[in-house]
Each structure stands twice: as C-alpha cells, then as structure tokens.
Amino acid sequence: xxxxxxxxxxxxxxxxxxxxxxxxxxxxxxxxxxxxxxxxxxxxxxxxxxxxxxxxxxxxxxxxxxxxxxxxxxxxxxxxxxxxxxxxxxxxxxxxxxxxxxxxxxxxxxxxxxxxxxxxxxxxxxxxxxxxxxxxxxxxxxxxxxxxxxxxxxxxxxxxxxxxxxxxxxxxxxxxxxxxxxxxxxxxxxxxxxxxxxxxxxxxxxxxxxxxxxxxxxxxxxxxxxxxxxxxxxxxxxxxxxxxxxxxxxxxxxxxxxxxxxxxxxxxxxxxxxxxxxxxxxxxxxxxxxxxxxxxxxxxxxxxxxxxxxxxxxxxxxxxxxxxxxxxxxxxxxxxxxxxxxxxxxxxxxxxxxxxxxxxxxxxxxxxxxxxxxxxxxxxxxxxxxxxxxxxxxxxxxxxxxxxxxxxxxxxxxxxxxxxxxxxxxxxxxxxxxxxxxxxxxxxxxxxxxxxxxxxxxxxxxxxxxxxxxxxxxxxxxxxxxxxxxxxxxxxxxx
Numbered sequence: 212x213x214x215x216x217x218x219x220x221x222x223x224x225x226x227x228x229x230x231x232x233x234x235x236x237x238x239x240x241x242x243x244x245x246x247x248x249x250x251x252x253x254x255x256x257x258x259x260x261x262x263x264x265x266x267x268x269x270x271x272x273x274x275x276x277x278x279x280x281x282x283x284x285x286x287x288x289x290x291x292x293x294x295x296x297x298x299x300x301x302x303x304x305x306x307x308x309x310x311x312x313x314x315x316x317x318x319x320x321x322x323x324x325x326x327x328x329x330x331x332x333x334x335x336x337x338x339x340x341x342x343x344x345x346x347x348x349x350x351x352x353x354x355x356x357x358x359x360x361x362x363x364x365x366x367x368x369x370x371x372x373x374x375x376x377x378x379x380x381x382x383x384x385x386x387x388x389x390x391x392x393x394x395x396x397x398x399x400x401x402x403x404x405x406x407x408x409x410x411x412x413x414x415x416x417x418x419x420x421x422x423x424x425x426x427x428x429x430x431x432x433x434x435x436x437x438x439x440x441x442x443x444x445x446x447x448x449x450x451x452x453x454x455x456x457x458x459x460x461x462x463x464x465x466x467x468x469x470x471x472x473x474x475x476x477x478x479x480x481x482x483x484x485x486x487x488x489x490x491x492x493x494x495x496x497x498x499x500x501x502x503x504x505x506x507x508x509x510x511x512x513x514x515x516x517x518x519x520x521x522x523x524x525x526x527x528x529x530x531x532x533x534x535x536x537x538x539x540x541x542x543x544x545x546x547x548x549x550x551x552x553x554x555x556x557x558x559x560x561x562x563x564x565x566x567x568x569x570x571x572x573x574x575x576x577x578x579x580x581x582x583x584x585x586x587x588x589x590x591x592x593x594x595x596x597x598x599x600x601x602x603x604x605x606x607x608x609x610x611x612x613x614x615x616x617x618x619x620x621x622x623x624x625x626x627x628x629x630x631x632x633x634x635x636x637x638x639x640x641x642x643x644x645x646x647x648x649x650x651x652x653x654x655x656x657x658x659x660x661x662x663x664x665x666x667x668x669x670x671x672x673x674x675x676x677x678x679x680x681x682x683x684x685x686x687x688x689x690x691x692x693x694x695x696x697x698x699x700x701x702x703x704x705x706x
Contacts, residue, residue, distance in 0.1 A: 212254070212257040212258070212278050212279075212343065212344065213257070213258045213259075213260075213276055213277050213278045213279075214250075214253060214257055214258070214259050214260075214277060214278065214279055214280075214281060215259075215260050215261075215262065215273055215274065215276065215277035215279070215280045215281070216243075216246045216249070216250055216259065216260070216261040216262070216280075216281045216282075216283075216370070217246075217261075217262050217264065217269060217280060217281070217282045217295055218243035218246055218261070218262070218263045218264060218265065218282075218283065218284075219264055219282065219284050219288040219289075219291035219292040219294075219295055220264040220265050220288065220291040221265055221287060221288055221291075222287065222290070222589055222592075223591075223702060224287065224589050224590055224591050224702070225560050225562075225590050225591050225699070225702060226240070226560070226590070227240065227265075228240045228377070228695075228698055229698070230697060230698035230701040230702065231694045231695055231697065231698040232377060233656070234652070234653040234656045234657060234660075234694045235377065235649045235650070235652070235653045236649050236652055237375060237376060237377045237649075238265070238266035238375040238376070239263060239265040239266045239375065239376055239377070240376070240377045240378060241376060241377070241378055241379075241380055241429060241431075242263070242371055242373070242376050242379060242380060243261070243263055243283065243371075244366060244380040244381075244382060244431060245283045245310060246261060246281070246283050247261070247366035247367050247368060247370060247371070248332075248363065248364065248366045248367075248382075249281065249283065249309075249332060249336070250366070250367040250370055251364035251365060251366055251367045252332070252336035252337075252340065252364060253340065254340065259367070259370060260273065260276070260277070260370070261370040261371055263371065264291060264295075266375055269295060269298070271298075271302065274298065274299055274302050274304050275302060275304075277304060278305075278343075279304070279305050279306070279307055279343055279348075280295075280299050280304050280305070280306045280307070281306075281307045281308075281309075282295055282296065282306060282307070282308045282309075282310075283308070283309050283310035284308070284310045284311075284312045284313075285310060285311050285312050285588060286311070286312045286567075286585075286586065286587070286588035287587065287588030287589050288312070288588075289312060289588070292308075292312070292320075293319075293320070293323075296308070296320060296323035296324050297323055299323070300322075300323045305325045305326070305348070306323065306324045306325055306326070307324075307325070307326040307327075307328065307339070307343075307348065308320065308324050308326070308327055308328065309327070309328030309329070309332060311395075311399060313327055313328070313329055314329060314330065314395070314398075314399050314569070315395070315567070315568035315569045316568060317329075325348065325350070326339075326348045326349065326350060326351070326352070327350070327351050327352070328352045329351065329352065329353045329354065330353055330354030330399075331354045331357060331358055331385070331400075332354070333354075333358035333362040333363060334354055334355065334356055334358050334362075335352045335353075335354055338352065339352055357385075357386075357400065357401050357405065358405075359405060360383075360384070360385065360405045360406055360407040360408075360411070361407070361408065361411070363382070363407065363411070365411075365414060365415055365418055366415075366418075368418060368419070368422055373422060373423075373424055377427065378426065378427035378428065378429045378464075379419055379424055379426075379427070379428050379429070380428065380429045380430075380431050381412070381415050381416070381419075381428060381429070381430050381431070382407075382430070382431050382432065383406060383407050383412060383430050383432050383435065383446070384404050384405060384406045384407070384432045384433075384434070384435065384437060384438070385400040385401075385404070385405050385432075385433075386400040386401045386402060386403055386404040386405055386433075386437065387400070387402065387404065387433050387434040387437055387468075388402055388403075388404060388434070388437050389402075389434070389468060389506070389507075389508055390402060390505055390571075391492070391504055391505050391506045392503075392504045392505045392570060392571040392572040392575070393504055393533070393564060393565075393566070393567065393570055393572045394567075394570065395567045395568075395569055395570050396433045396434075398569050398570065400433070404434070404437035404438050406438055406441055406446075408445070409445050409446055409449035412446060412449065412450065413449055413450075413453055416428075416450070416453055416461070417453075419461070420457060420460055420461075424460075424461075425460045425461070426461065426462065427461070427462050427463075427464065428461045428462070428463050428464075429463075429464055429465065430463060430464070430465035430466075431465075431466075432465060432466060433466055434466060434467060434468050435465040435466060435467050435489075436467045436468060436470075436471050436474075436477065437468075439474060439477055442477060442480070443476060443477055443480060447477075447480040447481065447483075447484045448480070450463075450484040450485070451480070451483050451484045454484060454485050459485060461485055462485055462486075462487050463481075463484065463485050463486040463487065464486065464487060464488035464489065464490070465486065465488075465489055465490070466489065466490045466491070466492075467489045467490075467491055468491065468492070468508050469491055469492075469493065469508060469509050469512070469514065469517050469518075470508050471489065471491070471521055472516075472517035472518070472520040472521050473517075475524070478520075478521065478524035478525075478526060479524065481524075481526065482524060482525040482526060486526060487525075487526065487527060487638075488526065488527040488528075488529060489521065489526050489527070489528060489529070490528075490529040490530070490531065490558075491518075491521075491528055491529070491530055491531070492506070492509075492530075492531040493509065493514055493518070493530045493531060493532055493550075493556070494506055494509065494531065494532060494533045495532065495533060495534070495536065495539070495543065495547070496514060496546050496547065496550045497536070497538060497539060497543060497546070498510055499538040500536035500537075500538045500539055500543075502538075503536050503537055503538050504536060504572070505571070514550070514554075515550065515553060515554050518530070518554045518555075518556060519554070519555075519633075522555065522630070522633050522634070522637070523633060523636075523637045524637065525637050525638045527557075527558075527630070527634065528554075528556055529556065529557075529558040529559075529560070530551070530554070530556040530558070530559050530560065531560050531562070532547055532550075532551065532559060532560065532561040532562070532613075533561075533562055533563070533564050534547060534561070534562075534563060534564065534606065534609065534610055534613065535563045535564030535595055535599050535601070535606055535610075536564060537599070537600045539600075539601060539606075540601075541601070541605065541609065543609070544609035544610070544612050544613055547561065547613050548612075548613055548616050548617060548622075551617050551626070552617070552622060552625070552626055555626060555629045555630035555633060556626070556630075557623075557626050557627050557630050557692050557695070558695060559617055560590060561610070561613050561614060561617070562590040562591075563593065563594065563595045563606070563607070563610055564595065564599075565586040565587075565588075565594070565595060565596050565597075566582060566586065566596055566597050567586055568585065568586075576597045581597045581598040582596065582597050583595075583596050583597055583598060584596045591702055591703065593607055593610065593611070595607075614703050615703070618696065618699040618700055618703055619700075620667035620670045620696070620700075621670065623670075623696045623699070624667075624670040624671075624673070624674055624693075624696070627674060627689065627692040627693070627696070628674060628677065630692075631678065631682060631685045631688060631689060631692075632682075634685050634688060635682045635684055635685045638684075638685070650687075653690065653694065654690065657671075657690055657693060657694055660697065661693055661694070661697055662675070665697070667700075671693055674689050674693060675689070675690075675693075677689075678690075
C-alpha cells in the first residue's frame, strides 16, 4: 500500500512567521504533527510519503504514485485544501480527510472526497487501516469516544526533514477546563483534560533528541496547565531530570491560561524545565466583554499585574487579543493599545472576533439572525462573519488603528526594549548558547534588511547597540524580536 499524506498551505497570517523564517533559512514554523501522528498508525510495511505544502509544491507525480491520499486541515487552510482534493479527483485518486476543519461540517467537499474522518483518530485508525487494505473504506468514520492519551503513538518523524522547520512539536494534553464561548476546543476535545504520562513525554523527547534536533520545541496544548497537580508532581520534574542529563538541548514554549500567574511553584518549575515562552489568551481589558464571552478566569484580577508576574518568573508572555464583542464601545481600541504597550507583550496577536461553527457564540448569533458567513480562520484578513453591535465600518477602522499602532516601528521597538529590561533581570536559561550558521545568517540578514534597507532602520540600530552594549545577555532576543516585527509589518503591509 502506498500512502501520500498532504498538509495544505497556510495563507500568510500572523502565526505563519513567513517573513521571519527566511532570516534563519527555515521553510516553515511548525511541522504537521497531526499527520505525523496518523502516519505512526499505518503499518510499517506500507510506503509513506508526506508533502507539507508550506514548504514544497504538491506534484502530480506524488499523487499518481499513491493508492490513497490522506489530508488533514484546519479551516484557515481551506482554500489550499480544496485545491488538493480537486487535483486528486481529477487524477482519479481516492482521498481520506480529517482534522479540526471537518468537525463542524464537510458538505462542500463531498463531491471530491471519498472518506471523512470526524473526531479523534485513535479508535478509528485500526478500522480505517483494515478497510484501506481491503480497498473498501467507508464514507464516514466518526469517533464514538474521547480516547485516553495513552493510545497516542510517537509521531513518525522519519517522513520530514526536521532541519527545515523553526520548531518541532509535542502534544501533551487534549481538552481545556474553561469554556469560553468563542472557542471550539471544548466542543472538539472536551472540558476534562486528558494527559500523556511522563513515560510518553520522555519517550518523545528522546525521539527528538535522537534524530539530532537541538532547539525550540512547542507543546501544542490549548492549555498546558489545565491539570496543574499532574504537571507539578509528575511531568515537569521528569522533564527537569531529563533536560539535566541531556545538558539542556531544548527550549520549550506552550499555551496557557492567565491563572498561571497564581501559581509561583508552577512557574518556577516550568522555567527550570526549560520553558521560555507562554501564549496566553488575554482577549480584552474590558471586564464586561470578558464576562460576555464566559472567560471568567480573566475577570476579577489585574491582567497587567498577572502578565508582569509571569514575565518576572522568567517566562515571555505572548498574547492573544480580540475586538468585536457586543460590549465593546469605541473606546476599546485605544484601551487595547494602552494595555499592550503597558504590559510589554511584544508578540501581541490582535484579531477581530469571529464565530466558529459549533461554538456557543455561533449558536447564539445564529439564533439572533446575525451570522453572515462562515469564518475564514485567518487572523489578519480584516474579516468578521457576523453582524456586530458596533457599526462594521467603525469596528474594522478601529481594528486597523490597533494593528497600525502596535506594529509600527516606534511603538513596537519601545515595547521590545521595555520587555527586555524585565527579561534581562529575571530570565535565567540553563541552555548553553549555541551559535550556528543559521544564527550568523540571521544576524547579517537583519543588518542588511532591517538596518540598511528598511525605512525604520534607526529604531533597529538603537535597539541593536542598546542591547549589545548594555544588556548583551538579551542581545539574541533583541534580534529575534526585531525580525518578528518585520514579519508583522509585512503581514499587515505597514511601512
């Protein structure tokens, strides 16, 4: 059996980091972890190939070679996904699709796709493998359970060239204990968080180490700290021990909720284990809007103080922000700008609220007759798929004001400098600095592109010499943030 696994292309979004990757000679930010995990379920005697369209073109000969084409996608990849399935149909190849995009519907693909996998795959894959072998796959496979994470195999990393990625990935949990009305994670994975055990995590770390990876590893969990007791008593101590034995080959980042700030012991253990960055859904400084969307973990606290506490533990905070809630008034745009600048959240992803199918928000807005279209899944295309309470033109105009301000060179570099003062004081990485050829290339490319070609070059040079001469410990971070800023400006087409 010959199986081709295909990962469709992302559009140029905030999280693609496409304009930053060229500085470090990488082709994509993250590997297709879901497909690599699916590949591990397939019999070893089967031939497998994987095409990640974020770095390689899908060739006709790849499709012609395969008996079946397996595709996984999120909603933001739907344009590329449609291109893939249409091309496969034209070439007479049968396609099996799965992934988060199909959890809320698949009618538009029925003409092009033979088999749909809906839900988590652990209890489906044994049946699907048998049916593929017989040549009789069913039309639809639906997961009847939420499987335990003990059933998840180690991803098949042999299918990709890991050196072409900026970071590799591990999934530790599925599910989230919170229930924000705009988020579909609890609908897909539930509110009772399921976790891998320490043996599985160490096995996966060993796998990454043995294939020669040294660098960033992203724990892709939607809320890494959902089970704080297990983390503190089992997982983090095991990672700390492993990292010490291996002389700290990795630096970790993940996603967490703001209540991380309430647990000093947990933050200390994460830093000791090698975590450097957490992405947190801050969303809005408006208490009324937080209550509206059910994000109660963010209410009744000083969000600024919580962010500062996490930063001072040694963790960089990347933040997600949203405008477009019913309770948002025209003042929200300046309030968001003020919050982001004051908090020192350098990597601030601000998006317009969209209603994802199947969420409580979508159901409410549908009942109110306010749904206009399906969401694009893109956080940078200025789209909104429902009729907001604020006038649409005013909302989009205010949103543009936010991104034009926080990503402009003056405000962005000011935020970088303010955060690096905190990082220099509190950050203490045990990982030895390893200067590679890609780092040197990034340095020289940044000098050429940001220090010579860009109109904002004076801000670059101010940061460059400030960090180099007064805070050399954070000089690499200063260059990294400068490159990130270039990506944000290019993504939003700012000068």
